[in-house]
Amino acid sequence: MAITVDASAETALARTRRARRIVRALGELHPDARIALHFGNPLELLIATVLSAQCTDKKVNEVTPAVFGRYRDAGAYAAADREELEALLRPTGFFRAKANSLIGIGTALAERFGGEVPGRLADLVTLPGVGRKTANVVLGHAFGVPGITVDTHVGRLSRRFALTTETDPVRVESDLAGLIERRDWTIASDRMIFHGRRICHARRPACGACTIARLCPAFGEGPTDPLQAARLVRGDAEAAR
Template sequence: MPAIVDASAETALARTRRARRIVRILGELHPDARIALNFSNPLELLVATVLSAQCTDKKVNEVTPAVFAKYPTAASYAGADREELERQLRPTGFFRAKANSLMGLGAALVDRFDGEVPHRLDELVTLPGVGRKTANVVLGHAFDTPGITVDTHVGRLSRRFGLTTNDDPVKVEADLVALIERRNWTIASDRMIFHGRRVCHARRPACGACGVAKLCPSFGEGPTSAADAARLIRGDAEAAR
């Protein structure tokens, strides 16, 4: 059984070293960690990320091929027929609000950015339906600009790992930015999301089968027996639901 890490007693330097070791080990555990949304350009990723709110990535990927084909430009979203757009978005849930966001998004891109997706955080967050989480997804994966995406998995794991005590995603992001090397911000988020979906679940984390257990002060929140924990591990298909 791993020794319990006392995050409250460690120095800032020790926490930084531990955070970076966690990111490295997660890379070994999840070498295939990547964004789960399918896209071929920044606009498609922006749209897919907006649609992923309160919806699984799997469902978004089922819906977006037809959406991307019908609306290939910002102008096409701005000029979309609302009822038709809502009908296409219905499977993703909250389809009326999402249609509003995409139509407003298209109009804002056309009016203020010549129809192109901006590549700066301060500009992205001015767009309808786009917050820091969505902006960092787009920056990191469409523009190769490092950014930490604090979704429910990253927030949960950051607290369990003792890397933050905050619940506010903006504060969690700031805490992680201070600990993780900038060049690893995007991939660190992807790895934590993978680990959260497959191993470190919200209700019953698979502690006994976790590759970073020795670095985790929350070890023991879930089953510590390797056999019991192994039954909680989710594969790709289960994690995508």
């Protein structure tokens, strides 16, 4: 398959149209795209997302049942025994910093938001350990407020698709927001994350097995032979690691 996209000669309108075609094509390729973290309410999603930093979603999902069972509301996190909390969080890595964040989040929610997770980006990013990425995850999946989550996968794919040249997550988010329809911001992020985990890997993307190739200026960065590329495609269990 030859490269069919010359991003350097692309107009702004053409880039917008291609970006939206990519989102639709990813939906056809990954109809099961969804957030991988398990949660039952906004607080649980907020906690799980904070714990997912430098940790796989699979490991977070193994740890959170015990955490959620022990700390059921903001007040419980605020009053948590640090050593006990750190012991529960240890498998996720950086457990001391994460314990600080969870205790701080509980305290902030109890003192400033009536114990409830706020549904506004401006409020969420004031919480300890919560940046725009975490805030957009919570807004999109717990409150139904569209948000673009720029993790490593979304950043990498956005540059490979030539939808941005930026490396700063905030600037990537801004560029994508100008291309993708607002109603699709959350699901577009989920689809790109799925695609990054399953097919468009950082080191060797499975280009020859990618149905988005016709829309991708980076086609050829990985093996283009269909059989060779197919061996690089990861299933759900592998992608969750």
